[in-house]
Amino acid sequence: MSSRNRALAIAIQPVRDVFTAPNTTTDLLIGMSNARIARDPVTLADDTYTGAVFQNADQVIGTQDSITFTAKLKPPSSLPALNAFVLGRLLQAAKFAELRLAAAIGPEALGAWVDSKTPTLGASAAGTASLYKGYPLIIGAAAYKTALTAIRSYDAAKHAGLLEDWGSTPATNYTIPSFIGYTRDITSADPPLLSFKFWRAGRRYEMMNGAVTGLRYRRPTSTPTRPGYPEMEFTVSGIVTNVVTDPAPTIPPLGAMPVTKDGKEILDYKKIGVDTASIDFGLQTERPPNMNQADGADAPQLTGGTANGTIQQQAYLPSYLDIDALAAAGTYVPYFQQWGLSAGNAIQVLIPDARAGYPNDNANGNVDMDDVGLYIDVIDRNLVINFPF
Amino acid sequence: MTETPTCPPLSGAVDLDVLHERIAAGMLPEDAVTEATTSNAPQSADVPAENVGAPTDAADALKSAPASEAEAKPARTRS
Numbered sequence: 001m002s003s004r005n006r007a008l009a010i011a012i013q014p015v016r017d018v019f020t021a022p023n024t025t026t027d028l029l030i031g032m033s034n035a036r037i038a039r040d041p042v043t044l045a046d047d048t049y050t051g052a053v054f055q056n057a058d059q060v061i062g063t064q065d066s067i068t069f070t071a072k073l074k075p076p077s078s079l080p081a082l083n084a085f086v087l088g089r090l091l092q093a094a095k096f097a098e099l100r101l102a103a104a105i106g107p108e109a110l111g112a113w114v115d116s117k118t119p120t121l122g123a124s125a126a127g128t129a130s131l132y133k134g135y136p137l138i139i140g141a142a143a144y145k146t147a148l149t150a151i152r153s154y155d156a157a158k159h160a161g162l163l164e165d166w167g168s169t170p171a172t173n174y175t176i177p178s179f180i181g182y183t184r185d186i187t188s189a190d191p192p193l194l195s196f197k198f199w200r201a202g203r204r205y206e207m208m209n210g211a212v213t214g215l216r217y218r219r220p221t222s223t224p225t226r227p228g229y230p231e232m233e234f235t236v237s238g239i240v241t242n243v244v245t246d247p248a249p250t251i252p253p254l255g256a257m258p259v260t261k262d263g264k265e266i267l268d269y270k271k272i273g274v275d276t277a278s279i280d281f282g283l284q285t286e287r288p289p290n291m292n293q294a295d296g297a298d299a300p301q302l303t304g305g306t307a308n309g310t311i312q313q314q315a316y317l318p319s320y321l322d323i324d325a326l327a328a329a330g331t332y333v334p335y336f337q338q339w340g341l342s343a344g345n346a347i348q349v350l351i352p353d354a355r356a357g358y359p360n361d362n363a364n365g366n367v368d369m370d371d372v373g374l375y376i377d378v379i380d381r382n383l384v385i386n387f388p389f
Numbered sequence: 390m391t392e393t394p395t396c397p398p399l400s401g402a403v404d405l406d407v408l409h410e411r412i413a414a415g416m417l418p419e420d421a422v423t424e425a426t427t428s429n430a431p432q433s434a435d436v437p438a439e440n441v442g443a444p445t446d447a448a449d450a451l452k453s454a455p456a457s458e459a460e461a462k463p464a465r466t467r468s
Contacts, residue, residue, distance in 0.1 A: 017434040082402040082427060092402070092429060101405040126412050129395040156393045187400040192429035299431070380398035 001201040006035045007248040008069060009197040010089050010210075016299050019208040019241055020195040024249050029086050031072030031254050037198055037205055039240065040064045062295050065207060066237040067198055073219070073230040074257050075345060075387040079178055088182060090234055091385070094212040094283060095191045095302055096182040101135070106175035110139070113169035114159050117269065121158040121174065129156045134381035136179050136348055136388040137162070140172040145262060145341050148177075148388065152334050152352040163336035163350060165269040177343065177388045184281075184307065184383040193299055196238065199248035210238035211300035215281040219337065219349070221274055222260045228276075230260050230339075230347070237285070237300055258340030258347055267311070267356075267372075268333035270321045275312040275369060277337060279349075279376070279383070282306040307383055309335070309351065309374030312362055323372055326356040335374060348386040351376055394418050402427040 008029045009022035043058035050056060076085045082100050083089065092098055111120030119139065125132070132154045138147045153161035185191070194210035214235030220228030265274050284304035287297035318324065326333060332353035340346025357373030376383055396418045404425045411421035 012429055013431060014429075015434050016431045082404060083429065097399045098402045099399060099405055100403070101409075103406045103409070105409075126409065127394070128412055128418050129393050131396040131408075131412065131418070133396075156395075183399060185400045186398050189400050189428060190430040193431045 003201065005199070005201050005248045006032075007197075007199040007251055008032055008035060008067070009249075010086050011195045012083055012089055012092070013193040013195040013208060013210070016193060017209060017293070019206060021206075022195060022197050024197070027086055028249065028251055029069075029071060029090075030252055031074050031087075032251075033070050033072075035067065035069035035198070035200075037200060038064075038066045038068070040066075063240070064237070065240045066213070066235055067196065067207070068214075068233070068235045071232050071234060072254060072257070073217075073232055073347060073385075074254060075340075075347060076180065077255075078344065079389045080180055085180060087232075088180065089192070089194060090212060090232075090236075091182045093191050093194050093210070093236075094215045094234075094281060095185050095305070096385075097185040099134075099179075099181040099183060101176070101180075102178050104175055104178050107138075107173040110170075110172060110174050111158065113166075116166050116169055117164070118159050118161045119166070119169075119174065121160050125158050125176075127156045127158055130154055130380065132160060132176065133352065134181065134183055134350060134384040134386070135176050136181075136386050138175040138177055139166065140170060140174075143341075144343060144346070145264075145338075148338060148346060148348075149264075150336060150338070150348050150350050150384075150386065152350075163334040163352065164264065164266045179386050179388040181384060181386040183381045183385075186378050186380055186382075191302055194236065194238070196236065199246065202245060202247055204242075204244050204246035205240050206242040206244075207236075207238040207240050209299035210236045211285050211302065213237045213283060213285045213300065215283055217279040217281075217349070218276065219260055219278070220276045221265075228260065229257075239295065239299075256345060258345050260339045262341065263339030264336060265338075266334070266336040267313070267354075268321065268326060268335075270316075272311075272316070272321065273314040277309065277311045277349075279307060279309040279374075282308065307376040309354065309376060311335075311372050311374065312369050313372055315359065315361075315368040315370045323356055323359045323370065327358040330355055332377075344387075344389045346388055348384070348388065350384040350386070351382060352384075353377065353379055353382055397422055400426065401429055 009027040011022035042062040046056040108122040196207040216233040219230040285300040335351040337349040355375040359370035362369040408425035
């Protein structure tokens with residue numbers, strides 16, 4: 001059977017050690033590729049004497065199960081209910097909070113601008129500091145890709161700092177659109193566990209107690225010579241409880257998908273040309289020992305993580321963007337990616353306060369590029385993915 | 390001196406419509422966040438059936454949303 005005969009369905013598992021069967025249609029992950037399941041045997045060396053010069057082979061006492069796969073970063077087809085977006089379930093298990101707004105705020109008139117980076121929201125907005133941090137925002141009536149931006153900071157005086165310099169201070173309307181968003185959750189609450197059905201060439205593996213143990217975001221800029229998809233690379237670990245004969249279900253096609261061009265990419269309020277941007281979430285998990293469990297350990301627990309980004313950007317003159325000075329000063333600067341041309345088919349990735357590393361000469365091609373590290377601290381809503389509608 | 394109301398870190402699955410409604414009604418941001426949030430943290434399979442759904446620790450207790458409006462905490466404002 002073809003190695004392309006693969007599919008993955010995912011459900012949030014409310015109870016530890018109890019498999020929650022994902023729906024074979026509604027819980028399918030759309031846009032998955034490069035999927036592999038690993039059942040690594042756990043072995044113990046048998047050091048007992050045999051009366052011969054040889055030793056017995058290792059004993060096989062269990063297995064460590066994991067699935068690696070790549071998911072295309074594609075918005076849901078419409079604003080999903082809480083916990084319903086399958087890719088979002090994976091992000092939640094990777095310790096993201098899911099934020100859902102159905103009732104847009106506005107359109108209504110902006111107040112006065114503090115400066116060209118900071119408009120003041122109007123009467124419908126609440127004066128609660130940080131409330132709208134990380135939210136998408138539409139300013140004015142220009143083309144969607146231009147009018148759409150995002151909020152870096154928000155204070156009780158309704159000043160909404162942007163992740164970009166608007167370049168002017170227009171008296172116009174604003175809207176906070178409906179959206180589903182994901183922000184790294186910095187509280188100590190446990191993330192959800194997941195249950196999986198993974199189909200491979202006529203077989204179906206059922207896995208429970210699934211935790212995301214590896215997550216990397218990679219977004220190439222789609223150029224005429226090197227088009228590319230934005231993707232998230234996942235590794236999930238859990239316990240395979242069942243393997244049965246079952247052909248893979250049909251997975252809907254990707255359909256219209258926002259392409260990583262004709263968007264915005266901005267670091268420290270300067271537009272930058274980037275080849276590839278990536279974020280490694282550096283997740284650390286561990287399974288606590290527990291002999292009451294069938295395989296001697298509890299479900300994986302998230303025990304740590306450090307998020308770091310890397311951007312391969314054009315090497316700019318210091319007069320435009322002085323990365324060396326930013327690295328030396330260690331100041332927080334906003335980093336903003338946005339692509340897609342219409343509501344429901346756009347994506348934003350925000351790091352409101354990143355610290356830049358020193359640029360590393362990337363002399364691999366004909367264009368002079370720098371590799372720039374982004375250091376992402378543990379601040380509320382400091383790592384955000386938005387799907388505005 | 391009046392303390393500036395500040396939204397606490399968001400966690401779990403947050404219904405921002407509920408959060409905004411509660412804040413507009415004068416509820417403190419932390420209470421509004423609690424009411425707007427569904428915790429997806431897994432329950433232990435060892436919890437007796439009668440306790441399933443009940444808070445298992447202080448953190449879960451903070452996140453347990455009331456089942457209905459009638460159970461919602463009365464709105465409070467800082468003076």
